[in-house]
Amino acid sequence: MIQESLELKGICKSFGGIKALDDISFRLHSGMVYGLAGENGAGKSTTMKIINGAYIADKGKILADGTPVKISSPLDAQHLGVGIVYQELNMLPDLSVAENIFISHLTGSKAGYINWKKIHKQAKELLHMMEIDIDTHTRLGDLKVAHQQLVAIVRALSQNCKVVILDEPTSALTDKDGKAVIRAVKRLKDLGYIVIYISHKLQEVLEVTDEIIVFRNGQKIGQYGSAELDEEKLAELIAGRKLKNKYPKKVFPRGEELLRFEHISVEGLLEDISFSVHRGEILGIAGLLGAGKTETAKALFGVFGKGHPRVAGDIYLDSKKITARQPSEAIARKIGLVPENRAEEGLVTEMSILDNIILASLKDVSRLGWINRKKVKGIMDEMVAALQIKCAGVEYPVSSLSGGNQQKVVLAKWIAAQSKIVVFDEPTRGIDVGAKVAVYELMNALVEQGVGVVVMSSEIEEVLNMSDKIIILKEGKIAGTFMAREIDKAKMQIYM
Numbered sequence: 131m132i133q134e135s136l137e138l139k140g141i142c143k144s145f146g147g148i149k150a151l152d153d154i155s156f157r158l159h160s161g162m163v164y165g166l167a168g169e170n171g172a173g174k175s176t177t178m179k180i181i182n183g184a185y186i187a188d189k190g191k192i193l194a195d196g197t198p199v200k201i202s203s204p205l206d207a208q209h210l211g212v213g214i215v216y217q218e219l220n221m222l223p224d225l226s227v228a229e230n231i232f233i234s235h236l237t238g239s240k241a242g243y244i245n246w247k248k249i250h251k252q253a254k255e256l257l258h259m260m261e262i263d264i265d266t267h268t269r270l271g272d273l274k275v276a277h278q279q280l281v282a283i284v285r286a287l288s289q290n291c292k293v294v295i296l297d298e299p300t301s302a303l304t305d306k307d308g309k310a311v312i313r314a315v316k317r318l319k320d321l322g323y324i325v326i327y328i329s330h331k332l333q334e335v336l337e338v339t340d341e342i343i344v345f346r347n348g349q350k351i352g353q354y355g356s357a358e359l360d361e362e363k364l365a366e367l368i369a370g371r372k373l374k375n376k377y378p379k380k381v382f383p384r385g386e387e388l389l390r391f392e393h394i395s396v397e398g399l400l401e402d403i404s405f406s407v408h409r410g411e412i413l414g415i416a417g418l419l420g421a422g423k424t425e426t427a428k429a430l431f432g433v434f435g436k437g438h439p440r441v442a443g444d445i446y447l448d449s450k451k452i453t454a455r456q457p458s459e460a461i462a463r464k465i466g467l468v469p470e471n472r473a474e475e476g477l478v479t480e481m482s483i484l485d486n487i488i489l490a491s492l493k494d495v496s497r498l499g500w501i502n503r504k505k506v507k508g509i510m511d512e513m514v515a516a517l518q519i520k521c522a523g524v525e526y527p528v529s530s531l532s533g534g535n536q537q538k539v540v541l542a543k544w545i546a547a548q549s550k551i552v553v554f555d556e557p558t559r560g561i562d563v564g565a566k567v568a569v570y571e572l573m574n575a576l577v578e579q580g581v582g583v584v585v586m587s588s589e590i591e592e593v594l595n596m597s598d599k600i601i602i603l604k605e606g607k608i609a610g611t612f613m614a615r616e617i618d619k620a621k622m623q624i625y626m
Contacts, residue, residue: 132195132212135160135194136192139192139193140154141180142189143185154190161319163318165341167345167368168344171532172562181207182212183201183203183204183207186202213293217298219282223269227270228250228266262280264280276307277310279303280310283314293323294325299327316338332361365564369564378567379596382577384411385409388408390406392445396441414586414598415586416600417626421603421606423555426603430454448550467553483528487524487546490543490546514542516572537557537558537565550582
């Protein structure tokens with residue numbers, strides 16, 4: 131069991147012909163918070179998975195308190211005292227808080243007897259230790275996402291861990307809700323845990339960590355005291371270049387109407403949503419989690435189905451009234467959706483990168499049921515180069531990619547399909563600062579080509595700096611509509 135330190139020495143790992151990690155060495159001490167920073171594909175996730183036993187290093191050593199240890203599986207890591215909270219919360223919403231905390235060890239009895247009184251008592255003790263005020267009997271799904279994240283952290287602690295790895299713990303949270311997680315991280319430090327913190331929110335990383343380890347192209351660039359850095363310097367270290375403009379918005383002449391929503395309502399989710407998108411502009415839709423952004427996107431994409439008893443209102447594309455009974459009809463009309471939950475709704479993760487990219491344009495690359503491989507290769511070469519998708523090869527499964535590169539594959543799919551309208555739902559969640567700029571530049575390129583772009587985000591700066599027109603949603607209703615030049619961050623926060 132790890133007590134005071136965890137050390138990596140000369141760790142190397144390759145996948146196919148790609149060297150994911152090259153001679154990674156660092157030492158972590160108790161009572162410290164360490165940030166792992168780097169672009170998507172830089173090696174952060176691979177390092178985390180080696181510490182957690184999901185991957186086995188090809189070369190190098192792991193030492194616990196100076197003694198070499200072997201971590202061949204997540205169970206080995208757990209026995210050593212390593213706990214992890216992944217970006218995509220693997221929780222059970224219909225069970226109680228206490229049941230979620232102890233789900234992997236509800237019973238210590240060979241007969242399978244569960245001592246519920248003891249379970250709730252221990253859950254309360256852990257929550258109290260972390261200074262978290264949540265009733266252990268509450269159904270997890272009734273909690274806000276920030277509190278579910280806190281329960282996930284406590285679940286890791288329930289397994290007697292000493293090292294806590296947090297992977298993008300606030301990526302799905304607003305700045306306000308994220309503060310609860312940051313308080314929990316600071317509490318872990320005070321209690322003497324070794325905390326590894328991974329996030330693309332640079333200001334947050336600087337605030338919560340003591341030291342930051344920067345990765346680039348599978349190598350450790352350096353280990354820095356957080357107090358020595360500012361956001362600009364950290365972004366430069368991550369990207370390996372100076373980022374002149376985090377929000378490279380271009381302005382184009384406003385053209386004809388491409389898309390119009392008229393009084394769209396979805397029972398219990400949306401009420402009287404109306405807006406239009408014109409050629410040459412980006413429409414930004416802002417709102418907190420649960421405000422109705424995702425539901426608006428799904429209404430356009432046919433997820434709810436036109437004629438469904440819960441849906442009312444009309445949608446117009448190129449001034450023609452359309453029905454959106456199912457996603458296949460939206461795709462046929464050249465409407466693309468980059469969903470908030472890319473792994474479950476935007477990708478088939480066990481299929482190859484190539485197959486995912488051509489999934490929405492099979493009719494365009496095939497004839498009589500036969501796929502034109504030469505045409506597909508041309509599309510792949512163009513997409514991988516244009517979006518800088520880091521992969522060992524397009525024949526590899528999407529699941530082998532980092533989160534940011536998976537996002538790029540979703541974007542590539544809709545570009546390859548020559549979409550007329552592209553809706554981005556939380557487009558830069560979980561991707562690095564350099565990749566964010568690349569996504570924004572892609573939005574500019576789409577607008578320049580005449581594509582209608584809608585950006586839905588809970589990140590105020592993103593909507594404010596990349597939109598021409600802004601709609602603010604709150605509780606499924608439009609709270610305000612503004613031209614981007616008419617509003618600032620403070621005013622947006624009031625409406626949200």
